[in-house]
Amino acid sequence: MKKIPFRLTPYQVQFLLVVGFVTVGYALYLRYLAVEYSPVALACDAGLQSVLCKMRSLATYLFKHSVFGTVALIIAALHVMRPSIVLLTGGLVAAGLGIVLYNITLSGIAIGLLILGFARPAPATA
Known part of the structure; x- marks a missing residue:
């Protein structure tokens, strides 16, 4: 079975930018x-x-129990195994909240895994 690389459309990139800025903005407001x-x-x-x-x-309560970082890490691991825009959005929201609200270590690892979700083998040339 041939794996196709996970690529975002321009509309998906704009959606992720809006979601990311709103999430980090709300987390900054809360903090x-x-x-x-x-x-x-x-x-x-x-x-x-x-x-x-x-x-x-x-x-x-959530950042004392590292919920933001744990959720971000779980979603990012799922995104590495099976990339999708839904998992990427959920991981971005959880990691953005975790970075701002004191769950830096787990959320940082999750962001790295979200980036690795784009790493797929290049298609073979003839």
């Missing part, structure tokens, strides 16, 4: 305006029940 921002942290720790405080507690 610097919810997790590390002192007035929000003090208000949430004092018992404020808002959506921002709930997102802060969820993000804190």
